[in-house]
Amino acid sequence: MQALVIAAHGSHLNPNASDPTYAHADTVRETGAFDEVREAFWKEEPHFREVIRTLESDEVFVVPLFISEGYFTEQVIPRELRLEGWEPEKWGSDGTNASQVTLEVGDAAKTVHYCGPVGTHDAMTDVIVQRAQSVTGDPDVGEGVGLAVVGHGTERNENSAKAIEYHTERIRQRGRFEKVKALFMDEEPEVDDVTEFFGNEARIASDRSNGQRQCDDIVVVPLFIADGYHTQEDIPEDMGLTEDYRLGWEVPADVDGHWIWYAGAVGTEGLMADVILERAADAGADIGGALETDVTSSDDRGHRSETETEPGTDTGTGMGD
Amino acid sequence: MTIATATFESLLAAADAESGIEFDGLRIEQTGKNEYALETPETERTGLEADALRQALEPLAAYVTNWWYWRESVGGEGTARRAFLRWCERAPLALEERDAETGATDEDALTVSERYTALRDGIDRKWGQLCVTARLDDDGDDGDNGDEPTGERVYDCWHVDDADTDLTDLKVYDDPRDARKLSTHDEDGRYRPLKTAPTLRSGWAFTGLSGDELVETVGFFYPATVANWHRERRGTLDVDHWLETAERQTGIYDVVEDLPREAVAWMADACCVDSQCLRRREWQYEEGDDLDVDGGDGAFTCREPCSLVIAAARKWTILESEAEHTYELELTTSERNQLEELIDAVAEGRTDEIREADVNDGANRFRARYLRAKRFDEDGNLEATRVDE
Numbered sequence: 060m061q062a063l064v065i066a067a068h069g070s071h072l073n074p075n076a077s078d079p080t081y082a083h084a085d086t087v088r089e090t091g092a093f094d095e096v097r098e099a100f101w102k103e104e105p106h107f108r109e110v111i112r113t114l115e116s117d118e119v120f121v122v123p124l125f126i127s128e129g130y131f132t133e134q135v136i137p138r139e140l141r142l143e144g145w146e147p148e149k150w151g152s153d154g155t156n157a158s159q160v161t162l163e164v165g166d167a168a169k170t171v172h173y174c175g176p177v178g179t180h181d182a183m184t185d186v187i188v189q190r191a192q193s194v195t196g197d198p199d200v201g202e203g204v205g206l207a208v209v210g211h212g213t214e215r216n217e218n219s220a221k222a223i224e225y226h227t228e229r230i231r232q233r234g235r236f237e238k239v240k241a242l243f244m245d246e247e248p249e250v251d252d253v254t255e256f257f258g259n260e261a262r263i264a265s266d267r268s269n270g271q272r273q274c275d276d277i278v279v280v281p282l283f284i285a286d287g288y289h290t291q292e293d294i295p296e297d298m299g300l301t302e303d304y305r306l307g308w309e310v311p312a313d314v315d316g317h318w319i320w321y322a323g324a325v326g327t328e329g330l331m332a333d334v335i336l337e338r339a340a341d342a343g344a345d346i347g348g349a350l351e352t353d354v355t356s357s358d359d360r361g362h363r364s365e366t367e368t369e370p371g372t373d374t375g376t377g378m379g380d
Numbered sequence: 381m382t383i384a385t386a387t388f389e390s391l392l393a394a395a396d397a398e399s400g401i402e403f404d405g406l407r408i409e410q411t412g413k414n415e416y417a418l419e420t421p422e423t424e425r426t427g428l429e430a431d432a433l434r435q436a437l438e439p440l441a442a443y444v445t446n447w448w449y450w451r452e453s454v455g456g457e458g459t460a461r462r463a464f465l466r467w468c469e470r471a472p473l474a475l476e477e478r479d480a481e482t483g484a485t486d487e488d489a490l491t492v493s494e495r496y497t498a499l500r501d502g503i504d505r506k507w508g509q510l511c512v513t514a515r516l517d518d519d520g521d522d523g524d525n526g527d528e529p530t531g532e533r534v535y536d537c538w539h540v541d542d543a544d545t546d547l548t549d550l551k552v553y554d555d556p557r558d559a560r561k562l563s564t565h566d567e568d569g570r571y572r573p574l575k576t577a578p579t580l581r582s583g584w585a586f587t588g589l590s591g592d593e594l595v596e597t598v599g600f601f602y603p604a605t606v607a608n609w610h611r612e613r614r615g616t617l618d619v620d621h622w623l624e625t626a627e628r629q630t631g632i633y634d635v636v637e638d639l640p641r642e643a644v645a646w647m648a649d650a651c652c653v654d655s656q657c658l659r660r661r662e663w664q665y666e667e668g669d670d671l672d673v674d675g676g677d678g679a680f681t682c683r684e685p686c687s688l689v690i691a692a693a694r695k696w697t698i699l700e701s702e703a704e705h706t707y708e709l710e711l712t713t714s715e716r717n718q719l720e721e722l723i724d725a726v727a728e729g730r731t732d733e734i735r736e737a738d739v740n741d742g743a744n745r746f747r748a749r750y751l752r753a754k755r756f757d758e759d760g761n762l763e764a765t766r767v768d769e
Binding site: 070071072073074081085101102103104105106108109110112113115130134135138166 | 456459460461557560564565571573574575599603604606607608611618628630631683684686687688691
């Protein structure tokens with residue numbers, strides 16, 4: 060028997076923080092690929108600490124529903140799961156390319172395949188593009204359209220920025236969108252200035268000299284796992300979609316003469332379940348035909364720099380808790 | 381004919397296996413070529429050929445269908461799931477549960493015939509605020525079996541407060557995953573971050589669940605309680621006391637190991653008592669150093685401080701790092717008493733029950749507003765003078 064555990068942050072304060080986790084777990088359940096599927100949380104129940112013992116399967120695939128490698132995926136989850144002999148080096152990752160490591164746990168006779176976070180999987184690139192399609196309602200969206208991938212920022216979360224830049228570059232190389240840009244909440248380039256990066260007055264000349272034209276339409280996809288105060292309050296206000304998040308905003312919204320298509324957290328996209336399945340399959344899970352379409356290509360990534368802090372969850376409770 | 385051919389053939393195959401069958405009072409052993417011994421509390425027969433065995437089992441069909449249900453439908457020998465489902469119908473303990481020195485006894489266990497009688501009406505068990513009913517599946521009867529049940533069980537699950545409520549007055553569910561939504565908010569619509577808080581709302585019922593579905597449903601209402609209960613019954617529960625749990629924390633929770641010992645006791649008194657959580661606190665300050673606070677009589681074992689306790693401990697660690705001071709302030713005796721009433725009302729979650737015009741209650745809103753108007757200064761602070769400067 061094989062089990063899948065989706066390890067997510069959860070929240071003590073926001074009842075909706077776990078919704079995407081449950082939704083993706085249900086999608087995986089319905090594929091029948093695993094004998095058991097379990098949600099586990101840092102702030103909800105079952106806690107990471109007690110999830111393994113609830114399983115009957117000998118073989119357990121743990122997929123962290125986090126954006127990046129860092130504090131949670133390297134310290135908290137392995138420690139709370141009691142992964143024996145774990146150390147971050149076992150992933151052999153440069154910060155964004157952890158795949159999996161197979162270990163025993165201290166409280167049950169089971170083998171755990173501890174996978175890298177969903178956010179750094181190549182298939183995540185497709186989820187971002189899918190997000191752009193669903194928010195615009197245009198399956199061919201791209202031509203003449205700008206795409207901004209938004210992350211928390213590097214102040215506490217260096218690998219989060221790496222993950223965002225990684226997917227941004229992959230999408231850019233596909234040449235589908237007029238322009239693709241990684242933006243951040245906490246540091247340059249900031250999401251506040253989104254329109255400037257897509258050919259606002261001051262930039263048009265230089266952009267044209269690069270052979271790019273102004274993008275009237277800009278799709279903004281935040282690389283967060285769940286919708287919370289970052290994606291539903293800070294970012295919409297920072298971009299000028301609305302004066303006050305409580306008043307809501309239009310999709311698309313007119314900002315400085317551009318149409319901003321703001322998508323909400325990418326982690327809520329249904330296609331995320333495929334990324335979870337891909338992660339488990341990469342770690343050796345037999346998922347049969349659960350992936351109807353091959354949403355990812357092989358590991359074609361280059362090498363980038365190291366070190367990590369923590370991922371871009373947005374649980375509505377504040378970071379790092 | 382009351383025993384299905386397929387069932388009988390499985391039974392024979394199991395009896396032919398080396399150890400024979402010994403299960404819930406039914407004992408069948410192969411004693412020679414095509415020769416069997418049969419024993420139940422009611423019967424003892426030897427030298428039976430297969431056909432005779434089948435004849436002899438006819439009046440004992442309950443033993444056979446019981447064996448079949450636990451072997452084929454439930455399976456999972458040694459699992460928490462199986463132990464829980466057996467507990468649901470007061471079946472005897474598994475051997476390893478009896479052997480453990482955990483106090484788990486077979487005292488209220490029912491024999492197969494007692495169980496089948498009881499299962500026709502349904503056997504009720506209480507699991508926290510859940511009432512779980514095990515019963516024989518009426519729909520499982522097929523024509524060949526006449527009135528005899530096939531032995532398949534189904535399970536119902538609802539809130540203990542709805543025990544006397546008619547099913548038609550309850551919202552009925554059959555997908556275990558619906559338990560997630562039902563357990564997310566309390567009756568007042570407040571989020572329940574602690575699944576074992578005694579605030580599960582009522583008004584719903586799950587009916588006709590399979591054993592697997594019941595365990596899944598219970599797992600959504602009270603995650604990991606079945607697994608830890610099973611460990612406790614087998615004497616293998618692993619308890620992580622306060623200090624070891626605190627010391628392994630990192631990041632913003634790194635500080636909680638500095639929480640003074642007496643504050644850990646106040647915290648347990650505040651958070652880990654029966655009125656706040658259905659779990660029974662088994663963790664202490666550290667091994668051999670018990671907290672002088674009752675762990676409660678909760679149904680579920682609490683094997684380590686939960687994430688809510690850790691998060692609250694961080695707040696209290698920071699607060700307890702402050703120095704104490706002496707203040708001088710003026711209050712009438714009644715006003716002093718009123719402060720106690722206010723704190724009590726909040727601590728007991730009683731504020732919503734205080735009637736609008738009940739000015740005799742010190743925690744009444746108008747009484748509180750009056751006290752604030754009288755004793756707070758323009759900046760909204762309680763007028764008090766620090767005298768130890």
